[in-house]
Amino acid sequence: MRRRPIPEATVGRLPIYLRALLDLAESRGETNVSSDELARLAGVNAAKVRKDLSYLGSYGTRGVGYDVEYLLYQITRELGLTQDWPAAIVGIGNLGRALASYKGFSERGFRITAIFDVDESVIGEEVGGMIVRHLDELKEVVAEMGTSIGIIATPPLAAQEVADKLVDAGVKSILNFAPAVVNVPPDVTVRKVDLSIELQILSFYQQRTQAIATAREANRRLRNQHGAG
Amino acid sequence: MRRRPIPEATVGRLPIYLRALLDLAESRGETNVSSDELARLAGVNAAKVRKDLSYLGSYGTRGVGYDVEYLLYQITRELGLTQDWPAAIVGIGNLGRALASYKGFSERGFRITAIFDVDESVIGEEVGGMIVRHLDELKEVVAEMGTSIGIIATPPLAAQEVADKLVDAGVKSILNFAPAVVNVPPDVTVRKVDLSIELQILSFYQQRTQAIATAREANRRLRNQHGAG
DNA sequence: TAACGCTTGTGAGCGTAATCACAAACCGAA
């Protein structure tokens, strides 16, 4: 019954507002916040904050601002964080272990409830308070635990195969850490976290500014030479 | 001297094409590729591939496609990957360790050359073939090694402080893993990798489709009841 | 109640990105 659908760009920012609001509520004991203040905390434009929040409804008070607790509740509800989301990690290597032991997920409704691998020397081991199970048990465990999110932390070559198995097991949301493109049916959402891509983007922009600096330098030299000659 | 600047969205996709091309060249021994094929491998639209590549120049041959090696070289050059980018990690906990030991970075010009922490019990320890140094040595080490990329893997409360120190040391590119907004001067680029945000976005879309399914179900029941009553 | 300062909510304008659709260009065959 919503007036307008929430744009993708807005969905991506709601978690940032959520974090800023939690900080305001818990650490600073603020009960009220203006779009200006929230914008500063989230590192975005104030008009953008207001427009983003307006998609959720008219929850602010003109001349006053937003009630922190109420806004927290509304964003939490909108993001579906009032319920618990059991997640499973596949691939318990370096990264999978760090993720499995990470305490930060549980803070907001995400719980890692099962971890999988195919390496016999890893299976049965305890990581982050859980026993590593064989990938063959995936479907069964997912059904039993109502797992809704699958996290892929295998080498890239295994990523598509693992994604297929997650889909087959009924998982509709996948977070992929492997540097590989994975294809899934349209009713499944995949998001990727790719460090190499991020580094390469940083490289591009840094190289560009370096190139500009070098060109300026060359220009300066040329001018000086010309002046002197 | 480029005809047009490369759009941000394109820069974000060049690394994906790069990976697909490397796969074609190394694993499959292909010397030529069409925009259709490349689009399939990268999981995007073919017209988008052609437009993206056209920002680099006219490197394709009509009726034939693109020469894999040549395209590889051009993208590599454009992304600034012909040179090495020494990187430093700050915060050697769970995640920092996984990153420091990760072999995947070096494959493309990124080398972790120094790792830092402030915890005395961690400093001096060897991780990924490097000795953990105290953050106080940052400026000195960055100058010495020509570090160009800083990676933040500390708790969120320390992130801004660490970013400030990286900036002060002359680092112009930062990759931030801490769930916190960090502010830097305009000549510094920050990119963030935030797992919680990704999970929350997945939660949003999954919750939405569940809500739709529930609404359909309720509707169906209502109709049935109506029909029966 | 009226006047004032403050902040929201949103229409309008602008810029960026995605997609479409097709002329131009190339290759190989005849």
Place this chain on the structure above:
DNA sequence: TTCGGTTTGTGATTACGCTCACAAGCGTTA
């Protein structure tokens, strides 16, 4: 050389997102 099949490169169009700017609405004060 011509023709047909193929694929690029790009103008045109549409969709999306960001920012501006301001009327509308609220609380406070007198």
